[in-house]
Amino acid sequence: PPGLVITVDGPAASGKGTIASRLGAAYGLPVLDTGLLYRAVGVRLARAGGDLGDEAAAAAVARALTAADLDDPEFRTRGAGEAASRVAVHPSVRSALLELQQAFARQPGGAVLDGRDMGTVIAPWAPAKLYVTAGPEVRAERRRRQLAGQGEAVAFDEVLADIRRRDARDGGREAAPMRPAEDAVLLDTSEMTIDEAADAARRIVEAAR
Numbered sequence: 001p002p003g004l005v006i007t008v009d010g011p012a013a014s015g016k017g018t019i020a021s022r023l024g025a026a027y028g029l030p031v032l033d034t035g036l037l038y039r040a041v042g043v044r045l046a047r048a049g050g051d052l053g054d055e056a057a058a059a060a061v062a063r064a065l066t067a068a069d070l071d072d073p074e075f076r077t078r079g080a081g082e083a084a085s086r087v088a089v090h091p092s093v094r095s096a097l098l099e100l101q102q103a104f105a106r107q108p109g110g111a112v113l114d115g116r117d118m119g120t121v122i123a124p125w126a127p128a129k130l131y132v133t134a135g136p137e138v139r140a141e142r143r144r145r146q147l148a149g150q151g152e153a154v155a156f157d158e159v160l161a162d163i164r165r166r167d168a169r170d171g172g173r174e175a176a177p178m179r180p181a182e183d184a185v186l187l188d189t190s191e192m193t194i195d196e197a198a199d200a201a202r203r204i205v206e207a208a209r
């Protein structure tokens with residue numbers, strides 16, 4: 001495949017979204033936040049009064065989704081993250097979203113994709129793969145601050161419980177569980193500022209491309 005393709009996977013609030021957008025800016029590549037796809041499916045299904053555990057209903061919502069549907073502030077809420085991880089366990093939801101993600105990855109100029117299974121399922125052929133992590137407490141504090149900035153005040157302990165529940169569900173599911181690709185480079189951002197993490201990511205990509 002032509003162009004530079006960079007996959008950025010990792011758990012919730014690890015810093016992967018920021019790293020993906022910094023890499024996109026640095027290399028002039030389009031960035032796809034694939035978490036938004038699952039968030040959109042969860043929120044739309046819930047809005048329609050559907051049950052997040054209903055695989056057929058969730059897959060129907062996923063099949064109707066287009067890239068133009070992703071620009072909705074509600075997808076960034078705490079509830080949307082939880083809904084996303086509940087619909088993301090369904091294999092037919094994942095397969096309905098596969099083509100859109102792979103088409104994005106195969107753009108002639110290259111792309112950056114951020115998610116859980118970019119390096120393992122969507123673009124296993126990508127030349128540059130990162131797996132971004134940070135300790136659960138660090139991630140919980142980052143997510144707490146982000147939610148507060150959006151006007152959603154949630155206690156640290158509750159955010160930490162969310163993070164642990166999501167880690168367990170995303171890592172424990174049978175369909176495309178969250179895990180680093182064998183050839184991914186691990187980047188632990190626990191002790192890093194955003195700039196330090198972005199620089200470290202850039203060095204990893206330079207070494208891999």
Ligand code: C5P
Pocket residue numbers: 012013034035036038039081084085086088114115116117118166170
């Ligand atoms: O990355 P973000 O927190 O927005 O993702 C929300 C949820 O969507 C994750 O917890 C995960 O369950 C699901 N997801 C996924 N595969 C991806 C991206 C997100 O299963 N590639």
